[in-house]
Amino acid sequence: MSKFRNAVVTLGWLAMAGLAAAQSQLFPGVGREATPKEVAKWDIDVRPDFKGLPAGSGSVAKGQDVWESKCAHCHGVFGESNEVFSPLIGGTTAEDIKNGRVANLKRADYPGRTTIMKVSTVSTLWDYINRAMPWTNPKTLSTEEVYAVTAFMLNLANIVPDNFVLSDKNIAEVQARMPNRNGMTTAHAMWPGNEFGGVKKPDIANKICMKDCTPDAKVASLLPDFARNAHGNLLEQNRIVGQQHGVDTTKPETKAGIAVVPAAPVVVVKPENNEAKAAIALLNKHSCTACHGVDKKIVGPGFNEIAKKQAGKTDYLVGKIKAGGVGVYGQIPMPAQALPDADAKQIAEWISKGASK
Template sequence: MFRSSCVQSVLILAIALSASAAHADGQAVTRYSGIGRPATSAEVKAWDIDVRPDFKGLPKGRGSVRQGEVVWESKCASCHGTFGESSDVFAPLAGGTTAEDIKTGRVANLMPGANQPQRTALMKMATLSTLWDYINRAMPWNAPKSLSTDEVYAATAYILNLGGIVPGDFTLSDANIRDVQERLPNRKGTTTAHAMWPGAEFGGTSKPDVQGSVCMRDCKKEVIVKSFLPDYARNAHGQLAEQTRLVGGTRGADTNRPEPEIFMSNKASPLIARAPVATEKIANAVSGSAPGAAVMPLLQKNACIGCHAMDGKLVGPSFKDVAGKYKGRVDAVNYLAGKIKGGGQGVWGSMPMPPQTLNEAEATQLAQWLAREFSP
């Protein structure tokens, strides 16, 4: 009798729990009904574009060095230089490697005691997938993901040729890219002796990279990062802007001048990106004018404020300087619209501006704002 009652009680409890779970599930379904949906295969494919070190995810395609030169000159050279030597802003891509490095897989100029002031991309790169993947997803900077698959192969081949890794008549493809990987100058210059990347699948180890037992405890609630130089130390290493490097133009701050006002305005947090600060200034300046509401989205959409500030030089001249230079010019609108859309070099120094993808109406609208509405 006791056993029957016990079994009966257990059954009743199980039924009650099942009903409760079913009720909870029903509530969950009702609560989140109509919110979201499963991603389609096409949507997943559009996002799943990464290429792994074992080249999983690499699409089929091909591109020659000569085709890459055409792509490079039209879409890459304005920032990276014709021969990958770069400019006064961007770091050089090629240089610093030798034929012996290609044989050994270790770049001698990365070794202790080497006299190489500037490390280039080809010196440091250990996996060819990194180069292909980055070009595919991020280049050119003003129109990312606009290159076709074959153009990515071609641009990659051209860079490899600049470093002497492939000959001038070479065609890079998904069929031979693994062979080219075995010619990278720094292919053996990385380690997998940690558990962060790439893991056991690529020959890594399962040993934890960090083994402390008190990690992530008693952390400060607020951390302020400071990177500006005090006045007494600003010129401690000489005039950085005049220290040349072996490849590419000179980079470095003009240490004879004080810290730019754009950073000094907030000493508590000096690592404020220039573009966001410029964006705020531009937004405030145009918000009170009639065309402001239309101009600001154009400046943001076309990444204009990534290189141009309202009243201070960033990569390129300020909007104030541009407006002042062409103030009173009869054909200012047509001239500026053409320069905005077509790009150029030499008017404001050696740093080129690449052609922009905006249409004629947008270029004219920005030119009108600069020439007529924006007061220098």
């Protein structure tokens, strides 16, 4: 037993020594160096020279299937929708593909700027789809699905043919057909090393103002109280993504950084609604609340709105949940939902009864 105990103690000391050696040298005693496996999980960026691109492939046909089930409800069937996000596809021509510069970007009268008009590198599309899509469940697409969705987008823009299979082997050839490939400069010293021109001096030379500085502007105007909520709550009329969120006009304006707090309302304690609680838990479980609020529209209509139109129609609602559809509440399609029949029925019953909280 003594030999066994000595061996265990020795292994313990070796483990502690290894941990101490792995601790950060910049901050002794705090944390440890990340392991290669841990670094690999974060080091997923794909550069314009395709460094970091994983091996794999995906077809346009496969990309269409993935797109229609996971992408079309936000971006439109052909990537042209402007209802949820800005359009991805449109505005490029065969001449742009030939020249590498999108002519419509120079037109002041052109109505919009799509992603495919602006992006210069196909690696940017691949990287962003891989790390951020679908926006309700990022980093869940497989490598094949990312290649396939990228291929489908390129096909929508007439950059690759219908039967194309995008892969790490031919992606450089696709780069040579990007409509705005010549629309990006690397002369800004933001790239490390010499891979993209080796420019050493940054293209800006900002200096901190130390005297006679221009004072910061102070906005003193306020929205008049009578007009504040004249057109409904602005917060509910703006999408929840992006940088511009509407102000909550149901609350009073703040003045000099101090909000005018109204008298506290009388709180009426309602009995717990177990049916609603269970239904909302299922909505969260199956990611339904990513596109639908209970009492407000997000991507699709709020459940209260659906309840008003489909009161008592449990079976109909079960069918719509399972099969998906488009046209009843607008032109943004809802993909078919692969959830258990029992869960779909429980959600449908709750909606048909009024979708109460």
